[in-house]
Amino acid sequence: MKPFLEQISGIHPSRSFQYRRLELPAFPHFWHYHPEIELTFIEKGKGIRYVGDNISLFEEGDLVLLGENLPHTWVTQGKQETEIQSAYVFQFPITHLQQFPELSHLVTFLHQAKNGFFFPHPSREIIELISHFGSLNPTSQLLSLIDLIARLEKSPKTGISNSSNRSLHFIEKEQKKIDRVKNYLHDNFQQQINLNDMSNEMHMSPTYFCRWFKRAIGHTFITYLNKLRIEQACRWLTSTDWDVSEIAYQTGFQNVTHFNRVFKKEKSKSPLAYRAQVIKKI
Structure with a gap:
């Protein structure tokens, strides 16, 4: 699905950033990008990012920092613990920090986030800065935001995306088609989906569809579908007592052997080893 260029219209002329606390019945599939840096913290909800x-x-x-023009979306999926999903979202142009030489190291850090950073273990201080942000006055919010970025720079983090060559012009041009195919796969990955059916659905030849999909999404069609299925399998491995064969079939795989092979390729361990590792941490 092609990301939509989002115009961040909520930044007031008298403010240098936008802050929102979102509360929704579900996070919708809104594949988009924007030139502003974004920090998103999921307070309630679960699904696929x-x-x-x-x-x-x-x-x-879930705490993620996104660089400029990096396509993204969070999509609610599965049984939720609460009726309302909520998130804290910060957006700001990197140019504002570039005006201060004292913040040059933070500018470098934000440029390094061009493919996104995930923070697996944010400190208590970072969580408090985020959760208390809305109660501050504008001046204190600005100082708190700088403090937050500085703390994130020093926090353990992992890179997210491997794509370093995104054609945003192509993404913009193919928006409707990408939206259509991504939404379809997100909603139907548990069903049997093959290349011929998908290419027919998109009114393309199988060969052209494969080339188009790789350029639009960054993965081959089969790789993308397998990744989507394996992420759902991970959730069921740690939230249910289903055996591996049941999870394999529920995620759309035809047989357990193929499921095990794909899972090990994606996660570098078997499904049972993954389940044991996560349960041990809990």
Whole structure:
């Protein structure tokens, strides 16, 4: 699905950033990008996070920093603990920080976030800065935002997307088609989906569809579909007592052997080893 160029219209002329606390029945599939830096913290909700060419699960406590023009969306999926999903979102242009030589190291850090950073273990201080942000006056908010970025720079983090060559012009041009195919796969990955059916659905030849999909999404069609299925399998491995064969079939795989092979390729361990590792941490 092609990301939509979002115009961040909520930044008031007298403010240098935008801050929102979102509360929704579900996070919708809104594949988009914008020139502003974005920091998103999931307070309530779980589902699948798409950033560039990466597909990952998210849940409460998910904290992600996104660089300029990096396509992304968070999509609610599965049974939720609460009726309302909520998130804190900060957006700001990097140019504002570039005006201060004292913040040059933070500007460098934000440029390094061009493919996104995930913070697996944010400190208590970082969570408090985020959750208390809305109660501050504008001046204190600005200082708090700088403090927040500085703390994130020093926090353990992992890169998210591997895509370094995104054609935003192509993405903009193919928006409707990408939206259509991504939404379809997100909603139907548990069903049997093959290349011929998908190319027919998009009114393309199989060969052209494969080339188009790789350029638009960053993965081959089969790789993308497998990644989507494996992420859902990870959730069921850790939230249910279903055996591996049941999870394999529920995620759209035809047989357990193929599921195990794809899972190990994506996660570098078997499904049972993944389940044991996560349960041990809990």
